Amino acid sequence: MKKRASKSMMPGRSLPKCPTGIQGLDEITSGGLPRGRPTLVCGGAGCGKTLMAAEFLVRGAVQYGEPGVMMAFEETEAELEANVASLGFDLSGLVRRKKIVFDYVHIEPGEIHESGEYDLEGLFVRLNYAIDSIGAKRVVLDTLEALFAGLKNEAVLRAELRRLFRWLKAKGVTAIITAERGREQLTRHGLEEYVSDCVILLDHRVNDQIATRHLRVVKYRGSAHGTNEFPFLIGDEGISVLPITSLALNHKVSSERIATGIPRLDAMLGGRGFFRGSSILLTGTPGTGKTIVAANFAQAACLRGERVLFFSFEESPNQIIRNVHSIGLRLEPLVNSGLLRFHSARPSLYGLEMHLATMFKEISVFKPAVVVMDPITSLIDAGTPSEGKGMVTRLIDYLKAGQVTSLFTSLTQGGHSLDQSEAAMSSLMDAWLLLQDYEGNGERNRVLYVLKARGMAHSNQIREFLISNRGIDLVDAYIGPSGVLTGSARAAQSAREKAEALASQQEAGRRKRELVRTRMALERQITSLRSEHDAGAEELRQIDEQVGTQTRLLSTERTELGRLRQADASVVARTSVASRNGRKH
């Protein structure tokens, strides 16, 4: 007791685990099954018990170098081999290379006659021999309950099973015991009574015509484990369990920004676009250009040399390529160069879990820097709302863990109220763009808002969203007295303003010309006045000259007369002046 308590105090020295190698299961059980102990895997028919057990053995032999023993009570070696071959497991090869020993225990109900006491030492001998022959570390008993059909003496059988599990523990092998699901208990014959270390319950149920398998760790003595029901898949690479809650919120965060491919949109987002590794939601009513924005985003990433994975749930790749080509986006060379990859699947093709697993696989293989989901809503509609949100959460967690930038387009029904699924989804998103139809003036025009952009300054203005054959453009929308003006109203407003500007320009020109004309007239006046003035001055000069000449002539005459009369010189001079004055007036 004391020892156990001290053990639980030291998490570092916890229970040794045996990794199953099954995708996701080791995550839920924090490391795998309890090493050296038996684990009970129970479930109804066709839920994958045998497959899980077989994968445990095969992965043990291939990945962890632990040989294993398969003791099958229901399937022969050939049958099981054929069944697991579809998952890519080469069972017969492993048997040949002595990595796995297969022992088929044939029990035909009613064929064995009982007489007196017996025990199951024969089974022990066979198991012991098989384990020792290859030094097995793992054992699968599938399905032990077949013994109950073959042997009548249940008291002996139960005692022997109890002994078998003790023996397996003593042998130190990690074992999986499969059992059929019972009506009121975990297993039909109450095997959980004997295997108490770890119990895993598998379940297969149909919801809305889509079947999903679930796994739950009912019990795991001495270890923490995820207690929820986890969906799991049987794909072409074996089982994968998809844990929802085991992912913690501790992603690395990048402050690098990436451009959207639409310069004006980048400008709205603080001038530099989105954060790398962020999740972006792009909602819009039908026909608002969601796919085009997504394609633009994809192209921009490809032109930066990044890989882009484009999941399309409504259109085929060729259709998208053709459609966006009409606006000048050429995606085909990007596809050919291997930077862009499309993955198209109808949402109703298979269940949500299968979609998710396929997407995870594609992402892990292609390792994209940007992932586009177009549209995520049609995928969510394939499941129940809670499943849908769970799926998006897991998807975002998965993408963020790998620093993959993701763009989800989402189709809304229009109007201002948002779908519930949308509101729920938006809380998971880092940025949210809204594309909307703006109706008015007998036309519909597209507008774009940035509803939120975590961690960056962003424009809260509406932009008109124009799609032309040259691509996307964002234009400032006019805010008029009757609201936002878009489309022809915006154009009309623009034209009106242009006309006004032109008119005022013309008016200014006219006034300028007028002034010039006035000035020129004045100048002309000045010139004529000046010439008049000049003419006056000339006349004056001429008069002066004339007078001078006359005076001179007169005086010459007087002098001449005086000389002739022999008058006094001074008297002559004075009279000549007086006579000139009198003549003038």
Add this chain to the structure above:
Amino acid sequence: MKTAARKLRSLKSGVAADKPWHLRLYVMDETPKSLAAFMNLKRVCESRLKGHYRIKVIDLLKHPKLAKGDQILAIPTVVRMLPIPMRTVIGNLSDIDNVLVGLDLKAGD
């Protein structure tokens, strides 16, 4: 036609008196259970098949490999190898009636 007639005759006579019987007794070490099974089997055979039976005792402790071949689960187990078809009886064979039924020796009694 011939075999059917013989089968009918053997059923009428109670045992396949003219045929050799090969029995295998699988045991695990010389435990009281194993010894009891051998004694009981011997007694049945002596009373019913005197002279034309053979019992081969296989100790799985020494030959564990042989358990797989005859689909042995329980110990002790008697396997009727001949005549065919193969029949299996498990236990220490203390219930003689069950042994007779199990080995198909009861017919004609």
